[in-house]
Amino acid sequence: MNGKPAVESGRAAIRFRDPQIEMAHGAGGKASRRLVEGLFAPILFQNAGEFLGDAARVRIDGYALALTTDSFVVKPLRFPGGSIGELAVNGTMNDLAVSGAKGQAMVVTFVLEEGLPTTDLEAEVRAMADAAERSGVAIVGGDTKVVERGKADGMYITTTGIGRFMPQVTVDARSVRAGDKVILSGPIGDHGITILLARGELDLEADLASDTRCILPLVEAMAREAAPGVRWMRDPTRGGVATTLNELARDCGLGIVLSEEEIPMRDEVRGACELLGLDPLHIANEGQFLAVVAPEYADAALNAVNQAEGGEDACIIGEVRSEPACAVLVTTRYGGSRIVDMLVGDPLPRIC
Amino acid sequence: MCLAIPGKIVELDPNAAHLGTVEVAGVRRKVDLGLLEEDMPVAGDWVLIHVGFAMTKISEQDAVEQMNLLQMLGEAEQAMQEVRGYGVDESGEHRRESLRPS
Amino acid sequence: MRYVDEFRDPELITKASEEIYRLADPDRHYRIMEVCGGHTHAIYRFGLKDVLPSNIELIHGPGCPVCVLPMGRIDDGLAVAKDSDVIFAAFGDMMRVPGTHGSPFEHKARGTDVRIVYSPADALQLARKNPEKHVMFFAIGFETTAPSTALTLMRAKVEGIKNFSVFCNHVTIIPAIRAILDSPDMRLDGFIGPGHVSTVIGCRPYEWIARKEGKPVVTSGFEPLDLLQSLVMLLRQLRAGEARVENQYKRVVPWEGNRAALKAMAEVFQLRAYFEWRGLGFISQSALKIRDEYAEWDAEQRFPIPGTRVTDPKAAQCGEVLKGVLKPAQCKLFGNDCTPEHPIGALMVSSEGSCAAYYNYEHRKAAAMVTSISSVA
Numbered sequence: 025m026n027g028k029p030a031v032e033s034g035r036a037a038i039r040f041r042d043p044q045i046e047m048a049h050g051a052g053g054k055a056s057r058r059l060v061e062g063l064f065a066p067i068l069f070q071n072a073g074e075f076l077g078d079a080a081r082v083r084i085d086g087y088a089l090a091l092t093t094d095s096f097v098v099k100p101l102r103f104p105g106g107s108i109g110e111l112a113v114n115g116t117m118n119d120l121a122v123s124g125a126k127g128q129a130m131v132v133t134f135v136l137e138e139g140l141p142t143t144d145l146e147a148e149v150r151a152m153a154d155a156a157e158r159s160g161v162a163i164v165g166g167d168t169k170v171v172e173r174g175k176a177d178g179m180y181i182t183t184t185g186i187g188r189f190m191p192q193v194t195v196d197a198r199s200v201r202a203g204d205k206v207i208l209s210g211p212i213g214d215h216g217i218t219i220l221l222a223r224g225e226l227d228l229e230a231d232l233a234s235d236t237r238c239i240l241p242l243v244e245a246m247a248r249e250a251a252p253g254v255r256w257m258r259d260p261t262r263g264g265v266a267t268t269l270n271e272l273a274r275d276c277g278l279g280i281v282l283s284e285e286e287i288p289m290r291d292e293v294r295g296a297c298e299l300l301g302l303d304p305l306h307i308a309n310e311g312q313f314l315a316v317v318a319p320e321y322a323d324a325a326l327n328a329v330n331q332a333e334g335g336e337d338a339c340i341i342g343e344v345r346s347e348p349a350c351a352v353l354v355t356t357r358y359g360g361s362r363i364v365d366m367l368v369g370d371p372l373p374r375i376c
Numbered sequence: 377m378c379l380a381i382p383g384k385i386v387e388l389d390p391n392a393a394h395l396g397t398v399e400v401a402g403v404r405r406k407v408d409l410g411l412l413e414e415d416m417p418v419a420g421d422w423v424l425i426h427v428g429f430a431m432t433k434i435s436e437q438d439a440v441e442q443m444n445l446l447q448m449l450g451e452a453e454q455a456m457q458e459v460r461g462y463g464v465d466e467s468g469e470h471r472r473e474s475l476r477p478s
Numbered sequence: 479m480r481y482v483d484e485f486r487d488p489e490l491i492t493k494a495s496e497e498i499y500r501l502a503d504p505d506r507h508y509r510i511m512e513v514c515g516g517h518t519h520a521i522y523r524f525g526l527k528d529v530l531p532s533n534i535e536l537i538h539g540p541g542c543p544v545c546v547l548p549m550g551r552i553d554d555g556l557a558v559a560k561d562s563d564v565i566f567a568a569f570g571d572m573m574r575v576p577g578t579h580g581s582p583f584e585h586k587a588r589g590t591d592v593r594i595v596y597s598p599a600d601a602l603q604l605a606r607k608n609p610e611k612h613v614m615f616f617a618i619g620f621e622t623t624a625p626s627t628a629l630t631l632m633r634a635k636v637e638g639i640k641n642f643s644v645f646c647n648h649v650t651i652i653p654a655i656r657a658i659l660d661s662p663d664m665r666l667d668g669f670i671g672p673g674h675v676s677t678v679i680g681c682r683p684y685e686w687i688a689r690k691e692g693k694p695v696v697t698s699g700f701e702p703l704d705l706l707q708s709l710v711m712l713l714r715q716l717r718a719g720e721a722r723v724e725n726q727y728k729r730v731v732p733w734e735g736n737r738a739a740l741k742a743m744a745e746v747f748q749l750r751a752y753f754e755w756r757g758l759g760f761i762s763q764s765a766l767k768i769r770d771e772y773a774e775w776d777a778e779q780r781f782p783i784p785g786t787r788v789t790d791p792k793a794a795q796c797g798e799v800l801k802g803v804l805k806p807a808q809c810k811l812f813g814n815d816c817t818p819e820h821p822i823g824a825l826m827v828s829s830e831g832s833c834a835a836y837y838n839y840e841h842r843k844a845a846a847m848v849t850s851i852s853s854v855a
Contacts, residue, residue, distance in 0.1 A: 046587040054819050226596050227428075230403040295401025298482070299425070300596065301379045301570075301829070357488035358495070360525025360702070362839040368818050369583070372570030373596055375379050375427050375623065376515055376544060376830045378516020378541075378622065378700065378830070380674045382481035401480075408599055410629045411739045422481060424677065424730050427569070427619075428597025429626040431677045432736060434481055438729035446490045446703055449497045449710065 038066050046369075050097075052262025052308070053367030057271075077195065078258060079123035079187075090125030092116060093184040101144065101178050103222040105214070105233025108181055109151035111310055114238045115261070116185040117159045121240040122257040122313050124193035124247075130156070130185045132166035137176040148179065159238035161185065190244065192251035197275035199255045204344040205322035206280060207315045209242055209329060210235065210337040212265055213293035216307035216371070221296065226373065228299065230292040235311035242335045246315065249328035253321025259313045263367040266305035268314055269352045270366040280352045282342035282364075300373035305354070305364055307371060316344060380426035382434055383407075385417050398425055481729070485701030486524075494706035495529040501713040508534045510712060511802055512670040513655060515542030515830030516700055522839035524702040534709070537802035538835075540654045541672055543618045544571050544828035545800060546755045547647055550786035552577035555616045555645045556585050558781045565591045565608065567601040568616040575827045578788055582616075598630040598644075605634075605642035612641045614777050617648060622674040624648040624766055625739035628746035631768070631775050645777035646768050649753065651675050652683050653764035657755075659691055663803045668712045670705065671697035673727050678743075680735025681723050688721040699727040746772055756790070756824060757797030796823040799832055806833040813837065 040062030048055035079092035096112045113130065120127040132152065136145065156163050214235040221228050239259065247254065256276075260268040265287075269280050289304055297304045317325045322340060329335035348363070355361040383398035383405075394410040396417070408429045409416060415433065417423055423430040502508065512518060518538045521527065527536065540546055556577055559566035566582060573583045573594060586592035591611070595601045601615035617627045627644060634642050651672055658664055671684055676697045684695045694715040698708035708726040715722060725731055746769060753765030768776035777783075790796055793811050798804040806812050806825070816822040818834050825831035829838075 044587055046583060048583070225594070225600075226405075227600065228403055228405045290402075292402040295403040298381050299383075299400050299403060299405065356525060358491040358529060358702070360491075360528045362523060362525050365818075365838055369574065372573055373594065374571045374829055375569045375596070375619070376519075376542065376571050376828060378514050378519075378672075378674050380622070380677075408597075408626070408629060411625055411736060411742065414738045424674075426622055426674060427626050428599050429629065431622070431674065431739070432730050432732065435729050439481060439484075442707070442726075442729060443484060443490075446494060446707060449490075449493045449707075450500075 038063055048369030050262075051367060051370040053267050053306075053369060055369055056263070057366070077123055078119040079125060081189075088189060090120050090123050090187045090189055091184070092119040092123065093182060094119060095180060095182040097177065097180050098219065099177050100222050101148065103234055104218055106236040106310075107148060107151050108179065109148035110155045111234075111236050112181040112183045113152050113155035113159065113161070113163075114236050114310065116183040117161055117238045117240055118259045118310075118313065120185050120187040121238075121243040122195070122259050124195045124254075124257070125187035125189045126240060126244070127159070127161045127185045127187040129162050129164050130183050132163055133182045134166065134168045135176050135180040135182075136168065136170045137178050138170055138173040140178055144178065148181070155238070159240060190247050190251070193247050193254055195254070195257050197256050197272055200272065200276040200278060200316050200344055201255070201318070202278055202344050202346045203319050204255055204316045205319055205340050206269070206282065206342045206344065207317055207322070207326055207329065207338060208265070208287065208341045209239060209312045209314075209335060211288040211290050211293070212260070212309055212312065213289055213297065213304045213307040215310040216264070217293050217296045219308075220300075226300065228296060230296060232290070232292045232296075235309060237311035237334065239311060239313050242329050242332050242338070243313065245328045245332040245335065246325045250317060250321040250325035253318035253325060254315055255318065256316040257313055260309050262308045264304070264306040264308060265314065266303070266352060266364045267366045270364075272316070273350050273352055276344075277349060279345045279348045279350070280342060281345050282352065282354045284354050284356050286339055286341045288337050288339060301375070302371050302373065303364070306367045380424050380431060382422055383425050385419050385421050385423060387419055396430070398423065398430070400425070482701065485699065485703040487703065491529065491702050491706060494703060494710060497710050498534070498706065498713060499531050501710065501717060502531050502533055503717070504533065506533060508668075508713070508716070509537055509666050510534065510668050510670060510709070511537045511539045511658065511666050512698075512705075513539035513541040513651065514670075514672040514675065515545065515828065516673065517670055517698065517705065518542070518832055518835050519830040520700045520702070520705060522835045524705075525839075526702060526705055529706070530709070537666065538799075538832035539658060539669075539802060540755075540758065540800045541620065541651060541675075542825070542828050542830050542832075543620055543623075543647070543649060544575055545796070545824045545831045546649065546654070546757065547575070547618060547824060548754045548756045549577055549788040549790070549824075550754075551647055552582070553579065553786040553788065554783045555614070555777075556582065556590065557784050557786075558614055558645065558777060559585070559590050559592070561612075562589075562591075563611050565593055565604060565611050565613045566616060567593045567595045567604055567613055569596070569618065570594045571828055572616060572618065574821070575824050576821060578786070581827075598627050599633075602630050602634055602639065602642055605639050609641060612643065614781075615642070615644045617644050617646050619648055620651050620672070620675050621648075621678045621743070624747065625678055625736070625742050628742040631746050631772050632742065634775055635772060640774070643775050643777040643780050644768065646747070646766060648747070648766040649755070650749075650764055650766070651679070653761045654755070654758065655684075655687065657758050657761055658801055659687070659693075661801050661803070664801065666693060667716060668694040669696070670708050670712070671695045671723070673698050673700055673704075673731065676725075676727065676731045676735070678736050678739045681725050681731065681733050682735075684723045688723050692721045694721045694724070696724045696726050697731055699730065745769075754787075757800035790823060794823045796825050799825055806836040809833070
């Protein structure tokens with residue numbers, strides 16, 4: 025169409041061989057990765073650049089903008105600490121933030137289930153307006169579709185956000201070096217465990233709430249003090265910290281070594297994970313981010329986040345090393361260690 | 377077959393003799409106490425939970441005893457070293473500086 | 479006491495490790511089997527091999543109820559559930575175990591109503607809440623889990639809940655240990671005995687291992703200090719040339735077992751004449767089936783069961799790995815055709831299966847290889 029050789033547009037090898045789509049393909053782990061890299065990327069993302077990040081860099085007339093989209097499918101729609109609407113706005117703002125961009129505008133699509141009470145819809149719309157105001161983004165338009173009763177679990181929301189890049193911040197896995205420090209913004213597992221409990225299938229109760237929030241202020245605080253030292257950022261959503269860091273390890277070809285006792289976690293998350301046999305490192309978070317920072321900037325970066333509101337629990341959880349290449353290792357105080365892999369499918373409770 | 381963890385009974389169900397609520401690090405779940413009917417636990421007892429059933433009561437005494445044994449590991453050896461320190465060990469060197477002839 | 483953190487105290491772990499180094503005879507190579515899959519998982523999860531001397535070899539035993547379940551039984555269970563009015567309920571551990579036509583999760587994607595439950599009691603609750611459907615609980619597990627299934631069946635009978643049944647795959651641990659010891663390829667010095675099975679059966683059932691086979695057995699807890707202390711106890715016996723059963727997990731395991739649990743099992747179950755164990759073949763008196771008094775709740779009596787028998791692909795060496803004769807990495811399919819993402823044998827699917835544990839925790843550590851995560855089956 026525009027002179028590009030035919031082989032580039034969609035003829036790259038499709039490596040996705042699964043005969044049908046399963047829940048695992050949406051869980052954020054290996055199966056999801058296989059789908060994206062094996063089916064979507066060869067056909068759609070030929071021009072996306074080497075690594076698929078949380079947001080794309082789009083050049084229009086020489087000006088670079090960040091563009092991202094995210095869909096929200098959660099059951100139940102409302103849960104302690106938030107709701108689907110809030111997740112939708114925060115999630116997209118966070119994707120932009122960890123790409124080094126400040127979200128400016130957003131469009132929203134709703135897929136609504138026939139029979140959804142209007143009060144429920146209104147509640148979500150209000151939640152979105154509140155979240156947008158809190159994070160300083162304008163919702164400027166959208167689309168709505170209605171599907172038959174029985175589809176859409178009440179509602180599905182997709183948000184697409186656009187933003188401008190923060191000065192001096194570049195996020196690139198290739199700039200990560202051995203010796204860099206890994207910063208985590210706060211306790212892990214709150215969101216995933218809250219949702220699991222809120223579904224009611226496992227009959228567990230705890231005083232937990234989703235950690236959903238817009239982390240832009242924390243990222244901005246860090247950027248103000250340490251922008252030149254920030255190599256890479258991402259928000260550990262589905263698949264958890266383990267999946268996100270495994271992706272980084274693979275993308276940069278280095279190893280990431282975490283210190284188990286440094287990883288902040290609420291007791292209730294620990295307790296639920298012990299009861300169900302889940303690994304907290306695989307549980308989704310909706311209000312946290314990971315940053316890899318050059319060692320000479322690490323203390324300043326951490327300090328900046330700690331001083332910012334909501335960043336008090338941020339800490340350094342590990343560092344980048346040359347070995348074990350492309351893997352994430354977790355060490356204990358007594359010298360034991362284990363490799364932590366990406367999530368395979370959904371985290372499953374186990375009895376064994 | 378093995379994932380069983382300790383939890384504290386925080387409440388017995390007033391309506392069902394075999395049910396209780398157990399708490400593990402702030403997470404609560406109803407458990408069936410039927411396997412402990414010969415020695416029913418009361419609120420405050422710790423039990424071992426597996427697939428929603430309490431398997432046994434946890435003996436604090438045994439746990440404390442075990443911790444003590446673990447603390448003492450190596451102490452027998454330290455005591456031996458103390459004794460050896462007053463003489464000469466296998467390599468022929470004095471172990472205690474203060475006993476070396478000046 | 480919280481009974482968890484105390485048993486992970488790093489200083490005590492170091493102390494225990496030093497004691498083990500002291501006790502282990504440098505001229506000897508110790509082969510110790512941990513029977514229980516939960517112990518295998520704990521050893522890897524806590525990186526315990528890193529604090530043990532290299533002349534202590536830990537061999538993984540067959541105590542993983544998912545791993546020893548023949549594929550045909552999964553096929554049979556799923557065949558019952560193909561009926562649209564049946565809910566197939568099972569523990570999370572079962573969901574990705576491959577049957578001939580896919581795992582329970584894959585069946586779910588094709589329309590079978592498959593639900594994860596944390597407890598057999600939750601499965602019974604599903605039956606109460608879905609009176610128009612039939613809930614079939616696919617039961618697995620050793621003696622740790624069987625009493626809970628038994629109690630659940632007793633409750634179902636008392637309440638007269640008709641839309642509930644159990645497809646029973648419970649197995650017993652002693653015949654599995656016997657099969658290991660009878661295996662000519664196996665040379666073992668001692669056993670880290672099952673922890674939670676022992677809360678039900680007690681420690682007596684292991685006495686023949688010490689008396690007749692001359693191997694010490696220490697029933698162990700699952701925290702790092704438990705396992706290390708058990709090794710200390712085993713090494714002390716081995717140094718002294720002793721062979722006894724000792725109970726390291728005293729705070730939880732009663733020597734005589736749990737009478738109420740054994741009673742419930744006896745009320746509901748009886749031993750099958752024989753049962754097929756994946757990798758170990760047919761073993762007599764090694765599995766439980768539901769008594770006639772509970773026939774109404776026995777899925778095998780209520781539904782036509784195909785009785786599928788599936789042989790493992792020749793190249794898969796699940797049996798030898800299960801018996802500890804081969805290390806996971808020595809199986810030809812390990813790491814390439816068979817990975818946790820696309821498992822061929824159950825040892826790779828179950829999180830406590832030796833192959834999965836080794837792959838997830840150690841394989842990549844040892845190899846430091848560049849994994850191509852985007853490679854597909």
